[in-house]
Amino acid sequence: MTIAKAMPLSVVRRLTKYFAVLQDLKREDTEWVSSQELADTIGLTSSTVRQDLTHINFYGKSKLGYQTAGLEKALADVLGADTEWRMVVVGAGNLGRALALHEEFGRRGFKIHGIFDDDEKKIGRKVGRLTVQSMDEMPASVRKTRIDIGIIAVPPAAAQSVADMLIISGVRGLLNMALTHIVAPRRVAVIDARVIASLQELTHAIKILSE
Amino acid sequence: MTIAKAMPLSVVRRLTKYFAVLQDLKREDTEWVSSQELADTIGLTSSTVRQDLTHINFYGKSKLGYQTAGLEKALADVLGADTEWRMVVVGAGNLGRALALHEEFGRRGFKIHGIFDDDEKKIGRKVGRLTVQSMDEMPASVRKTRIDIGIIAVPPAAAQSVADMLIISGVRGLLNMALTHIVAPRRVAVIDARVIASLQELTHAIKILSE
């Protein structure tokens, strides 16, 4: 397991993009890719690409570029895309249920082991192969299955207390889908993935464009 | 309608966070908030907050800070959160259906006017108050209803051609949920909102933390 020194989040974000491109290229059996080609498909400069790749433990070849299979593997390593991650979803609303049903997660190594809600009416309902469980069962279940990641898909008002419960139960990271800021101890990673915030970025951009 | 000059995306992202905090404060009837308080709740320096707010057309008061209602309104203006946006979802898989059902969007001014898919088996199915329509109907429908935003919730391989169709049909912005890069003319805004990419950022962070 090769781990680089602390990397700016902006670099990590681009690495996920390179990784997606690399997976496409692999499907097409492209053996080599240059920093310029990578830059063009994503809309960057080749300089940025090469600079970003200095953060990982993989080297290209002059004149040829980067071997796609090797680079893909190196990126998978850095991003943790080569291991299986155990997750639970808290919140069995439309968003939570959709996440629990999203097959793509499983394919990419993110396995959902449970879905929880404190609404009596939702508990016991089937969501694909899972059954919505009571929040009371969450801590024991998370601890027993050694869940890595908790996905927070509850209303903003409940988000922090759900986060606290997940943290106490031993998760190492939180994916926050709720439109509220979550506070966590330094040992627990938190990433926001809020569709509404993205939509607001988008509408801002649209307003600017139509000035 | 006050529109600021081009703003770095990093600033816009923080504005969406301020906006969320402001809405919470408004609910609690807090009348004034200082840059320091805003910074503390989100985990920034007060300097960054004040600097960010120079980008919008709203001024605080010495000794008191910013009037929450006024600041909220100014942010809503910049982010376009004070207007209604018409959207369609393309892709009626789990993710697409969940987005179409997500009530929060409507509450926040994002109205979903249609959901489309090219899978025969999905066409005609009910998704809440909507019915899945054929992709063939999409362009006319989007044009007629003057849809602003297209949400792309299809597999990566189909994403670009769906984007092209949406653009030809006249949308002004795209929210890309697919794990692939989308190319669009400059007049069309594109924002990526890919849960898998966020999960990969998260697993990277977890790996770093457990070094």
Next chain:
DNA sequence: TAGATTGTTAATCGATTAACAATC
């Protein structure tokens, strides 16, 4: 070999933070 592309250093650009006079 000649030419293309890397890895890396240095230069530029932009964003964040610090500092402080102005102000309520």
Next chain:
DNA sequence: TAGATTGTTAATCGATTAACAATC
């Protein structure tokens, strides 16, 4: 008034881009 907090300028820090020798 004295004190707190703004808006803004200047200093710092970091990230992106340019440039180029090394190399295959």
